[in-house]
Amino acid sequence: MKLKIVCFILLLSPLMIFAQECNYDLKGRVVDFHDKTPLAEASVFISQIGRSTVTDEQGNFEFMGLCKGTYQVQASHSECQTLFLEVEISGDTFKEILLEHHRLELEEVQVIGSTLLSKTNTAQEAFLQREQLERFSGGSLGDALKSIAGVSSLNTGANIVKPAIHGLNGSRVLIFNDGVRMQDMEWGDEHAPNVDVNSANSVTVIKGAGALKYGGDAIGGVILLEQMNVPVKDSLYGSTLLTGMLNGRGGSATTELNRVFHNGYYVKGQGSFRRLGDREAPDYVLSNTGIRETGLSLQAGLKKFEWGWDVRYAFYNAEIAILRASHIGNVDDLIRSINSGEPEIIRPFTYDLQNPRQEVTHHLGKARFYKRFRGLGRWNVQYDYQNNRRFEYDVRRGERDDTPSIDLELQTHTLTSDFTLDAKENYELQFGLLGRYQDNFANPATGVRRLIPDYEKYDLGAFVTGEYRIGNSWTLEAGARYDFNRIDAQKFYRVSRWEERGYESDFADLIVEDLGTQYLTNPVFDYHNISASAGAAYSSDNGYNMRFNYALSQRAPNPSELFSDGLHHSAARIELGDLRIRKETSHKFSLTSGKTFKNWGYTVEPYANFIQDFILLEPTGVEFTLRGAFPVWGFRQTDARLLGVDLSAFLIPAEHWRTDHAFSLVKGLDTENDIPLINIPSAQFKNQITFVQPEWHDFEIALESQYVFRQNEVPENIVVFSPEQQQEVVLEINTPPEAxxxxxxxxxxxxxxxxxxxxxxxxxxxxxxxxxxxxxxNRQRFFADDLGRNIVLQLKLTY
Amino acid sequence: MKTLRTILSFAIVGALFVSCSNDDDAPAPVNEEELITTMIITLSPQGGGTVVTLQSEDLDGDGPGAPEIDISGPLDASTTYTGTIQLLNKTENPAEDITLEVQAEDEEHQFFYEVTGAITDVTYTDQDGNGNPVGLSFELTTGAAGAATLQATLRHEPKKPNDGTLADAGGETDISQPFNITVQ
Incomplete structure (x- = not known):
């Protein structure tokens, strides 16, 4: 939005036409729609008389000697959308007409090749274009995002890839799918985003909470999946992409078709399907790691100069098999897996998706309307509905394999509206409101105690952001946001758990019904969150760019952190939430400094994130059951500090050759206890050399080296009592794998x-x-090696 | 402006959804079907004598309460006992006999009995459809008087046949409970 110039063509043109005489003048002036600055060198054309003219420095033009009647006038400017209008001449006429600037039409499209993007003016950002995303067509969104410095992922095998920004994931990373904040149970470690990577045209990552428009709780960052902006001209185009891969012996197909009409109406359809069987490590088959994924999206809209609307429906379904060997019974089974170094169950390759597996379905519907107000700005209003259904199937006894152990349905309604005041040349203001209602239903038919209870959640938010430009070099940015969250849950607690947690003194009034061995409770919690952001950006003519940003963000605890209560087989642990968990508050400082020279360029992005009451999940003790011993993982809060830096550079040593280099490092520390934070990504060093020869049919070949260091800063392992060994043993649950x-x-x-x-x-x-x-x-590192060699062949047809 | 009206009506419908709270129907409690709360091992001396029961009970399942162990009395030295095992889910009323489920899926289950001290041996006396042991019934032999431990483990989907050790069998542990027993 930085140097957005919005054009208006204003035809100010007194033209006198008398009955049968042709001696009237049409005079006019071409100006910017928003700030009414004159536009020089705009062309104005009247088709009936075949005459055209070009505006002067003040935007003025004139036609003389016109007859009485109606004229078709075409006004265009190199940076503007061409406008056709009718001008009626019955005397010297003065007519005002409005046009739109290309840059606003394409406002969300980023400039290719730039490392400094403009979702915000001052926060750290990076993005992936269509071509980069297509390389991951047979993979997932998380795989694609990992090619960005500072973005890593928390994996459960190769198919469940949960993006992490600057070491933080889950509820701290907001994912927007075409303007809709995904509500897909992102609080679970083994829950990947429910989006098809093929449905996005571009993806922008904002590292941190600098973009308040999207939410105040983005302590990790924001991921924006965006659709291609529709060029308003009569056209029909599309593409089909086929991917085949050897590892998994399957592939994917994706196709899309766009139809745009000259009057601004457009429709778009996209569909994709992916199917893989068992993946393979170099030495063995990773039994039960296949996937079946289907994505579909349909979009239609009207894009006019002053107003428009669009509706979109997106469907996503994935059935993901989970490594059989990772499903275990108790702590002894886990010790055995860690010690053996090889998965316990290795079977011949199959396409079958067996238990344990998960099946997720996401429906997203949205309707959006916008209107521009002359000389003022643009108003948006959007409603969206999401339905997220999750089934998790375990290895169960007694013909229960087809009954899910987890069956959750999350429905979300969101209404948002915002207004952008961008009429003035050197500043812009945006303000907006949000209302959201969410309902989670945990089906009791599973025969397994609910891990997450039934709840209703209400969110209200309001924000204001502003940017101010000083000359051509400096931009200042600031904003504030308030969010209210209420969570109203209905949860059953075992009486023994209720007492063990010490809730009887603090939360006795929450008990609605006493069922003997369990209580039905109704916790209702309210959270008031304040977030704010301020920053400055500087760019000089010699290619130097600098951005500095401070962001304050607050996040209310998610349902998992508050209510989680049960046994996770995949990790052989009992996970316990805590009703006493408070919101967490982050102060993040980030700096981007980069320069582009003729043959090389660099970007340095250091950051520091200080989080008060950081919520984390880690081992706290052991509980005994008939099944044996289980480590208990409890959520606790502490003060934490994340320090990191992302470095990237490129070099063009000779014609056709280019090298790219990226290094990422993040260090996480629990400052209260002076111990390292768990699950902080290892340092990583990536180097790539590329050879391009456009004359050989755009031939391109690249070799990438990726070195992942050993994570040396991890919390200590825990000691547990092993019933099998009848003694205390060290559970090497935190021992990191080698580089x-x-x-x-x-x-x-x-x-x-x-x-x-x-x-x-x-x-x-x-x-x-x-x-x-x-x-x-990778949460399956205790059980099996990661993926071995994979050969991927892609064919893409564009038409 | 027809479009505007459509959009606004969408917005109003949305606002209604936002403002109308669901009726606060109380959720139904979950019937924990697979839970095993109680394991009872019954040891009957061959040729008559006092029957000994070893019981482990954890009524809150995966809750914080640890299993409660109840051993009815000491075993006699140098005696062979006929052993049976019973699994119950006492959170249901009447208690559900999980033994039947294990029996129905005996090819996917196996009990393992590891002994030390004054218990000298445990041998299987039952078989599944493939001729492999299950462990719902067994024979236990005691030696000279002294202390002993019996560790009972139920594995789901173990390797079958196996060499009788937990390490070789693999699978997932459904039950793992040691008992400290006196032989006199």
Whole structure:
């Protein structure tokens, strides 16, 4: 939005036409729609008389000697949308007409090649374009995001990839799918975002809470998946992308079609399907790690100069098999898995998706309307509805394999409205409101105690942000936001758990019904959150850019942190939430400093995030059951500090050659207890060399080296009593895996097929050397190695 | 402006959803079907004598309460006992006999009895459809008087056949309970 210039063409044109005489003048002036600055060199054309003219420095133009009647006038400017209008001449006429600037039409489109983007003016940002996303067409959103410095992921195997920004994930990372904040139970470690990576045209990552428009609780950051902006001209275009991969012996197909009409109406359809069987580590099959994924989206709208609307429906369904060997009974089984170094269950390759597995379905519907007000700004209003259903199937006894152990349905209604005042050249103000209602239903038919209770949640929010430009070099930005959250849950507690947690003294009034061995309770909690952001950006003519941002953000605890209560088989642990958990508050300082020279460029992005009452989940003790001993993981709050830096650089040593280098480091510390935070990503160093020869059918080949350091800063392992060994043993649950190095090769070529149709083929080999490795942030690292070599062939047809 | 009206009506419907709270119907409690609260091992001396029961009971399942152990009395030295095992879910009324489920899926289950001290041996006396042991019934032999431990483990989906050790069998642990017993 930085240097947004919105054009208005104002035809100010007295033109006198008498009955049968042709001696009237049409005079006018072309100005910016918002701030009414004159636009020079705009062309004005009257088709009936075949005459055109160009505006002067003041935006003025004139036609002389026109007859009485109605004229079709076409006004255009190099940076503006062409406008057709009718001017009636019955005398010297003075007519005002309004046009829109291209930059506003395409306001969300980023400039390719820039490392400094403009979702915010001052926060750290990065983005992925269509071409970069397509490389991950056969993977997931999280896989694609990991190619950005500072973005990592918390994995459960290869198919459940949960993005983490600057070391933080889950509820601290907001994901927006075409303007809709995803409500897909993001509080679970083994819950990946319910979006199809193929449905987005571009993805922007805002590292931190600098963009208050999107929410005040983005302590980690914001991920924006965006659709292509529709060019308002009569057109029909589309593409089909087929991906085949050897590891998993499957692939994906995705196709989309766009139809745009000259009057501004458009429709778009997109669908994709992905199917993989068992994935393979270098030495063995990772039994039960297949996936079946379906995505579909339909969009229609009207895009006019002053107003427009759009509606969208998106469907996502994924059935994901979870490594069989990772489903375990008690702490002894876990010790055995950690010690054996190889998965306990290795079966021949299959496409079958067996238990344990999860099936998630997400429906998203939205309707949006916008209107621009002359000389003032733009108003948006949007309603969206989301329905998220999650089934998790365990290995169960007694013909219960088809009964899910977890069956949750989360429904969300959101209404948002915002107004952008952008009429003035050097400042812009935006304010908005949000209302949200959410209902979670935990089906009791599972025969397993609810891990997450039934609850209703209400959110209200209001924000105001402003930016101010000083000259051509400096931009200042500031904003504030208030959010109210209420959570109203209905939860059953075992009486023994209620007493063990010490709730009988603090929360006795929450008990609604005493059922003997359990209580039905009705916790209702309110949270008031304040967030704020301020920053400055500087860019000089010699290619130097600097951005500084401070963001204050507050996040209310999520349902898992408050209410979690049950046994997780996949981790052999009992997870316990706490009703006493308060909101957490983050102060994040970030700096971006970069310069682009003729043959090279660099960006340095240090940051510091100080979080009060940081909520974390870690082992607190052991509980005994008939099944044996289980480590208890409890949520606790502490003060934490995350310090990190992302470095990136590129070099063009010779024609056709380019190298890219990126390094990311983050250190997390519990400052109250002076111990490292759990699940902080390892330092990473990526180097890539690329050769491009456009004359050989756009031939491109790249070799990437990825070195992941060992995470040396981890909390201490815990000591548990092993009933099997009849003694206390160290459970090496926090021991990090060794460092590893992967080589990835990719190449592509394009061939014209005729007309606008083009065929692009690409071949990639991931983990070229077939190295065995385990990653610290893969929850299945206790059970099996990560993926071995994968050969990926892609064919893309654009038309 | 027709479009505007459509959009506004959408917005109003949305606002209604936002403002109208669901009726606060109390959720139904979950019937914990798979829970095993109680394990009872009954040891009957062959040739007559006092029957000994070993019981472990954890009525709150995965809750914080630890299992309560109840051993009816000491075992006799140098005696062979016929052993049976019973699993119950006492959170249901009447208590559900989980033994029947294990019996129905005997090819996917196996009990393991590890002994030390004055209990010298445990042998299986039952078989599943494939001729592999299940462990719902067994024979237990005591040696000279002294202290002994019996560790009873139920594994779901173990490797079958196996060499009789937990390490070789693998699978997931459904029950794991040691008993400290006196033999006199």
């Amino acid at each position: 590893y190095h992967l080589l990835n090769l990719s190449s592509s070529m394009s061939f014209p097929v005729g007309g606008r149709t083009a065929l692009t083929g690409s071949l990639a080999v991931n983990n070229l050397l077939d190295n065995s490795f385990r990653d610290y942030l």
